[in-house]
Amino acid sequence: MKANTAIGFILxxxxxxxxxxxxxxxxxSRDRLRLTYLSLALxxxxFAIGLLTLVQYIxxxxxxxxxxxxxxxxxAVGTSAPGRMAPNSAFNFLIVxxxxxxLAGNYWKTQAYQLLSLSAFLVAFLGFLGYAYQVKTLYGxxxxxxxxLHTAIAFMLxxxxxxxxxxxxxxxxxxxIDNAGGLMARRLAPAAxxxxxxxxxxxxxxxxxxxYDTEIGLSLLAVLNIVVFAVLTWWNAKSLSRLDxxxxxxxxxxxxxxQAAAQALAHLSAIVDNLADGLLVIDLNGRVARFNPALVKMFGLEGQDLTGQDCESVFKGQLIDLVGxxxxxxxxxxxxxxxxxHGHWGQASIAGIVTADDRHGAQCLGSVLLIRDVTAEKQVDRMKTDFISTVSHELRTPLTSVLGFTKIxxxxxxxxxxxLVPVEDRKVKRTIRQxxxxxxxxxxxGQRLTALINDVLDIAKMEAGKIEWHLESLDLGEIARRAILTTTSLFxxxxxxxxxxxxxxLPEILADRHRLLQVFINLISNAVKFTDRGSVTCRIDREGDRLVVRIVDTGIGIAPDDLDKVFEKFKQVGETLTDKPKGTGLGLPICKQIIEYHGGEIGVESELGCGSTFFFSLPLAAAGSERTQKLDLDLLLRQLKDRALPAPDRDSAAKTILVVDDDPSIREYLRQELVAEGYQVCQAKDGIEAIEQAKALHPHLIVLDVMMPKMNGFDVAAVLKNDPQTMDIPIVIxxxxEDKERGFRIGIDRYLTKPVDPESLIEAIGSLLSLGSSRKKVLIVDEDVSTLKTLTKVLVARGYTVVEASNEVECIEQAIRVRPDMIVVDSYLSEQHNIVQTLRLEKGLENVFFLLLSQQANAIAGDSRVE
Structure with a gap:
C-alpha cells in the first residue's frame, strides 16, 4: 500500500x-454545519487524490x-512509478x-452514492479474487x-x-426492512x-x-451454481412459506x-346510547369526542351532531366550570x-381520562362527564319531606288541645x-294520687310526642335544605360551658x-350558635342518660386547622355491631326489648346533619361495658375576614323583640285579647287560659272575621293562627299592620x-309554635301588653353612615324610638341622657373603646341590653347578660 493510498483511507x-x-x-445547528462541511472537504x-493520479496515468x-x-x-515490487498507487486504486478513490x-452534502439521490460505493466494492472484490485465484490481471x-491485497480489503470495508x-x-x-423481502435479502446476500x-x-x-478441460470445468461450475442456488431458493421458499x-x-x-372488537364496540355503543344518564367525552382541546342520546335530550339539542364542536359553544355555566x-x-x-x-335538575360527575405509560408516566387524554337527571328523585324527596312535615304539623293541633286541656x-x-275531697279514706287518697x-x-x-314531632320536622327541613342558618364567629368553649350549665340538673x-x-x-369558629348548642346538649344528655355511675367529660382540643370536641362517658357502651347504626334515623342501638332510656332516635342524626353543614365530621368510639366517646370536629374561622356592611335585619329585629322588652305586666284588668283560630277546641283552650289570668277574651274563627273584630273592638292584643280558611294568618297580620287603625295592636302568632322569618318581616311581635307552653304564652302576652302604646328606645352606634341610616329607617318603621351615635363619645353621652332599653353597637367599635364595660360598670347602665354587630357577614351577637 502506497503512502497516498493510506492517506486516502485515513481521510x-x-x-x-x-x-x-x-x-x-x-x-x-452551527456545530452540525461545521462537521458537515469538514466531512465534505475531506x-x-x-476524490482529488484519485482524480490527479488517474490524470497522471492517462x-x-x-x-x-x-x-x-x-x-x-x-x-518496490509491482510499481510503475515511485510512490504512485495502482490505477484501479486511483479509480476507487475517485468514486468513493x-x-x-x-453523502456529506446530501446531493442527488441516495441510490446514486450507493451505486458508486457498490462499484468501488466490486472493483476491490475483483482484486481480492485475483489474489485468491492467483490471477494477476485481476489486481494489476x-x-x-x-x-x-490489504488495499483491496480496505476498499471493500x-x-x-x-x-x-x-x-x-x-x-x-x-x-x-422488517418483512419477508428483507429477510430473504439478508439470507441470500452473504451466500451470493x-x-x-x-x-x-x-x-x-x-x-x-x-x-478436466475448460469445457467440463465451465459445465461443472454451472451445475454447481444451479444446485447451490436451487437449494438456497428451496430453503428460503420453505422459510417464507412458514412465515406466510x-x-x-x-x-x-x-x-x-x-370482529370481536367491533362486536364489543357495538355492544358498548349500544349500552352508551341506551344509558338513561347523559354521557359526554371531551378531548384535551375542550371539544366533544363522544356523546349519547340521553345527553342530547337533557340539553334540548336534538338533531345536532356535537362531535368535534367546542364545549363552550354548546354548553354554558356550571358544566363549563367543571370541565375547566x-x-x-x-x-x-x-x-x-x-x-x-324544561326545569329539570341534573347531578353531574366528571373525571379525567388518565392512562399509565411506562416511558412517559400518566397521561391525560381528556375527561368524561356523566349526568343523571335527578328531577324525579328531588320531587320524591320533596313529597316525602312535605308529607312528613304535613303529618307532623297536623299532629300539633290536636296535641295542643290535649296538653292544654290536660293542664287545665x-x-x-x-x-x-x-x-274538697276528704283524704281520711285510704282508697280515696290512693285514687287521688293515681x-x-x-x-x-x-x-x-305529650311532651315526648312534641319532642318527636320537633325532631322529625328538624331533620325533614335539613334534608330539604329549608333550614336558615345564622353564622357568626363563636367561642366554642363558651358554647360548651353553657351546654354543661343547661344540663346540670341531669347530672x-x-x-x-x-x-x-x-x-x-380557643380560636373562633364560624357557626350557628343555637344549632351548636343543640349538638352539645344532645350529646351530653345522651352521655348522662346511659351512664349510671362515674363521670361525663367534655374536652376540646385544637388539631391543626380544626377544633375537636369529645364527650366521654363511663356508661354502658355500644356493641361493635351497633356502631354503624348510631347515626341512622329512628335507630336506637342495643336490645330493643330490654329496659333502656327512651328517645326519638333522631337526636344523633340531627347532630350529624348540623356538624356536616358546618364542614365538620362526627363519629363515635365505644367498647361495650367501658363507656363511649362521641367526637366531632369543626374548621376554624378564616383569619383576616374583611368587614362587611351586610346586615341580617330580620335577625336584628328578632333579637330586639326577644330581648328589649320590660318585665311582664301582671295587671290584666280590662285588657281585651282577640283569639283567632279555625279550631274550636284551640279557641276554647286559649279562652280558658286567658280568662284564668283575668283577661277579657273575644274570638274569631277565620281571618276575615278577625279583621272585622280587630277594627270594631280594637283589642289590646291578638293571638293569631296561621293555617285558616278564607285568609291565612300571615295575610291577616299584613292587613292589620298596614292599617293605621290597627297597626299598633301587638300580634302573637x-x-x-315554623316560618318565623316571614312573620317577623310582616311585623308581628311574637311567634310561638303549637303545642304552646301556657306559661310562655302568658309571659309573652304580659310583656307585650306592658308596653301599651309606647315605643322601645334603641340607641344605634356605628361609624358607617350607611349602616346607621339603614338601621334607623327600619327600626323607626317598626315602631321603635331610635337615637343615633357615630362614635364612642356620642354613644356614652346619648346613653346617659336617653337611658335606652337596648344599645346596638358595632362590635369592632365596642372592643376598641370598651363601650360595654364603660357604660355598665362606670355609668351605672347595668340593665341595658347590648346587641353587637359582628364583623362577620350575617353575624349579630346578642349580649350574654339580659336583664
Missing amino acids: GGVSLCLWHTQQMLVRR SAIV HGFNFGIDELFFKDDLD GLAGMM IGSYTQMA YSVGLLLAQSDRGLMAVFT IAIPPFLGALILFGYRQRA IKRQRAEAQSRIDA EIQKDPKQVLTAEIDLV IQKKLEDNIFP VGDNIEIILSE ESKGIVCEADIPEN LSIL
Whole structure:
C-alpha cells in the first residue's frame, strides 16, 4: 500500500466518522454545519487524490504528489512509478470520494452514492479474487502499479461503510426492512457473495490439476451454481412459506379479533346510547369526542351532531366550570348540580381520562362527564319531606288541645277539687294520687310526642335544605360551658360527675350558635342518660386547622355491631326489648346533619361495658375576614323583640285579647287560659272575621293562627299592620308552621309554635301588653353612615324610638341622657373603646341590653347578660 493510498483511507474514514457524528446533533445547528462541511472537504480531498493520479496515468504527467510526503523504495515490487498507487486504486478513490461528497452534502439521490460505493466494492472484490485465484490481471493492469491485497480489503470495508451509512434508504433499504423481502435479502446476500467465488476456486483448482478441460470445468461450475442456488431458493421458499402461514394465521386471528372488537364496540355503543344518564367525552382541546342520546335530550339539542364542536359553544355555566376545573387537575373527581332543560335538575360527575405509560408516566387524554337527571328523585324527596312535615304539623293541633286541656284539668283538680275531697279514706287518697300520676303521664308523654314531632320536622327541613342558618364567629368553649350549665340538673338527678377540659382563648369558629348548642346538649344528655355511675367529660382540643370536641362517658357502651347504626334515623342501638332510656332516635342524626353543614365530621368510639366517646370536629374561622356592611335585619329585629322588652305586666284588668283560630277546641283552650289570668277574651274563627273584630273592638292584643280558611294568618297580620287603625295592636302568632322569618318581616311581635307552653304564652302576652302604646328606645352606634341610616329607617318603621351615635363619645353621652332599653353597637367599635364595660360598670347602665354587630357577614351577637 502506497503512502497516498493510506492517506486516502485515513481521510475517507475520518470523513465518514464526522458524517455519523453530525447526524446526532440538532438539525441546522452551527456545530452540525461545521462537521458537515469538514466531512465534505475531506471526501473532496480523497476524490482529488484519485482524480490527479488517474490524470497522471492517462496523460503521462507527474504532479509530484506520489512522493509528496514519503519517498518510495526504488526496487518496490509491482510499481510503475515511485510512490504512485495502482490505477484501479486511483479509480476507487475517485468514486468513493465522489460518493462521500454526495453523502456529506446530501446531493442527488441516495441510490446514486450507493451505486458508486457498490462499484468501488466490486472493483476491490475483483482484486481480492485475483489474489485468491492467483490471477494477476485481476489486481494489476499491464505494467502499472498493482493493487495490494490489504488495499483491496480496505476498499471493500470502506465501501460497506458507505453503503451502511444510510441503510434504511435507497438500494440498502431492501436489506434492512422488517418483512419477508428483507429477510430473504439478508439470507441470500452473504451466500451470493461467498458461494460463487468458493465454487470458482474449486473448479479452478481441478482445472489446474488437469482433472478436466475448460469445457467440463465451465459445465461443472454451472451445475454447481444451479444446485447451490436451487437449494438456497428451496430453503428460503420453505422459510417464507412458514412465515406466510404464520402471517395468514395472524391475519385470520386479527380478523377474528377485529370482529370481536367491533362486536364489543357495538355492544358498548349500544349500552352508551341506551344509558338513561347523559354521557359526554371531551378531548384535551375542550371539544366533544363522544356523546349519547340521553345527553342530547337533557340539553334540548336534538338533531345536532356535537362531535368535534367546542364545549363552550354548546354548553354554558356550571358544566363549563367543571370541565375547566378537571383540566387543571385530571386526577380529581368533581360533582355538581346543574340545570337542564324544561326545569329539570341534573347531578353531574366528571373525571379525567388518565392512562399509565411506562416511558412517559400518566397521561391525560381528556375527561368524561356523566349526568343523571335527578328531577324525579328531588320531587320524591320533596313529597316525602312535605308529607312528613304535613303529618307532623297536623299532629300539633290536636296535641295542643290535649296538653292544654290536660293542664287545665290538672290545675282545676289541684286547686278546686282535691282540696274538697276528704283524704281520711285510704282508697280515696290512693285514687287521688293515681289520678294525679295519670295526668302527669299524659303530660309527660305529650311532651315526648312534641319532642318527636320537633325532631322529625328538624331533620325533614335539613334534608330539604329549608333550614336558615345564622353564622357568626363563636367561642366554642363558651358554647360548651353553657351546654354543661343547661344540663346540670341531669347530672344532679343521676348523681354523676361532670368534668370539663376546655382551654381558654380557643380560636373562633364560624357557626350557628343555637344549632351548636343543640349538638352539645344532645350529646351530653345522651352521655348522662346511659351512664349510671362515674363521670361525663367534655374536652376540646385544637388539631391543626380544626377544633375537636369529645364527650366521654363511663356508661354502658355500644356493641361493635351497633356502631354503624348510631347515626341512622329512628335507630336506637342495643336490645330493643330490654329496659333502656327512651328517645326519638333522631337526636344523633340531627347532630350529624348540623356538624356536616358546618364542614365538620362526627363519629363515635365505644367498647361495650367501658363507656363511649362521641367526637366531632369543626374548621376554624378564616383569619383576616374583611368587614362587611351586610346586615341580617330580620335577625336584628328578632333579637330586639326577644330581648328589649320590660318585665311582664301582671295587671290584666280590662285588657281585651282577640283569639283567632279555625279550631274550636284551640279557641276554647286559649279562652280558658286567658280568662284564668283575668283577661277579657273575644274570638274569631277565620281571618276575615278577625279583621272585622280587630277594627270594631280594637283589642289590646291578638293571638293569631296561621293555617285558616278564607285568609291565612300571615295575610291577616299584613292587613292589620298596614292599617293605621290597627297597626299598633301587638300580634302573637300561634301556629303549627315554623316560618318565623316571614312573620317577623310582616311585623308581628311574637311567634310561638303549637303545642304552646301556657306559661310562655302568658309571659309573652304580659310583656307585650306592658308596653301599651309606647315605643322601645334603641340607641344605634356605628361609624358607617350607611349602616346607621339603614338601621334607623327600619327600626323607626317598626315602631321603635331610635337615637343615633357615630362614635364612642356620642354613644356614652346619648346613653346617659336617653337611658335606652337596648344599645346596638358595632362590635369592632365596642372592643376598641370598651363601650360595654364603660357604660355598665362606670355609668351605672347595668340593665341595658347590648346587641353587637359582628364583623362577620350575617353575624349579630346578642349580649350574654339580659336583664
